[in-house]
Amino acid sequence: MVTRGFSSGRRPPTDGDARIPPGQYLEQGFPVLSAGPTPRVRTEDWSFTLKHGPRPIKKWSWAEFNALPLTKMTRDIHCVTAWTKFDTPWQGVLVDDILADAGLEPPTGFTLAHAFDGYTTNVPVKDLTAGKAMVALLYEGKPITSDHGGPARLLVPHLYFWKSAKWLNGLQFTTRDEPGFWELRGYHIYGDPWREQRYTDDP
């Protein structure tokens, strides 16, 4: 349904078209979104815990975590508020490498990512492994600012960006696909930008 008088829109560069999911627009800046105040987490206080249900499997301090293999990942990211940003450069620890360090095969098909501010988001295991996702520690080669989720945030670039939990402090394997914070508040359980899965009732 064409909107009367709307024609001049700011179209993406033609070579970028194929990289912009439906309903998204290209953003040069890096907007910030979150449900509450920005927690300032000091690296001295930071830790990351891997859990299976309620049971902790392994816990890393900041120093221990930084000793894990670092991987670079440059990806397009897509926020549900409709901006897409090309080529964001991250470095961090692949979820594969975290599991390897813990000597763990994924015990279930689902996870909940946990953050220092109590935020949670659910991500299926198949979207975290095989090089698809990491716990990011650096953005553009520098420590991630607290605004953008530092010291460490999850990076699952192929899903809407609310899945890339900021201020990450743990990953928990769950038996079922358990909705997290935004998923309980009207947002889609999976969140694939290419299928425009923004809200709960999107197919």
Place this chain on the structure above:
Amino acid sequence: MSDAAAVQSPWQMAKIVRIEKRTPRVTSFFFQPSRPFAYRAGQHVDVRLTAPDGYQARRSYSIASAPESGGVIELAIEKLDDGEVSPFFHEVAAIGDEIELRGPLGGHFVWPEDENGPLVLVGGGSGVVPLMSMVRHRAAQNSSVPVVLVFSARVWDEVIFRDELITLDDRQHGFDLVLTLTREAARRPADYSRRVDVAMMAQAMVRLPEPPGLAFVCGSNAFVSAAAQALIDAGVAAENIRTERYGV
């Protein structure tokens, strides 16, 4: 956990039935949705514009009206000169136009029906919009929940909904308005002329009979970060602060 209730938000056409200039840069557009549209104070809609070649632009706008205001929903849109969607509304959209919208959306930044503690609302510029819905909802419900709204604007003439807010403030029914102007002197005795800070938050909370149960903060990212930090420094627990950020 009731937040997920009743998410039914297909795209629908909504007709612009009224347009009202609020400030030099903010205009309200009143939409008549084609399907029943029940929402909670604080929620937003997504708006989608489609060009003849199929190109679409999509943005979120908070609802300014109260759920009690009948079928028509009010969006108050600030014009960003170099923006894509907001100038369309200001320069092109007219009464009778049909616009595609979807909602209501958002289940976190909403008036807490079950909460009895006082509320602190903090808005910067057009960030006052979802807070206005809450304030109007409170008035429509004759609610006795004490509310203080701290509203930061650049100048007096950019105070959106100014007359309506001052009228509600004057009623002294447990709603208190604190205006702060960042580029002009204060006009009312208890108002401020500076950016929000911890002292202002602490003084605002003194107007409440007891410490707030929740705080809602909305505006640009920079505003929300500063105001949320000021609330924390004034003693509000971080988990009781809900934010809505309009982006950069």
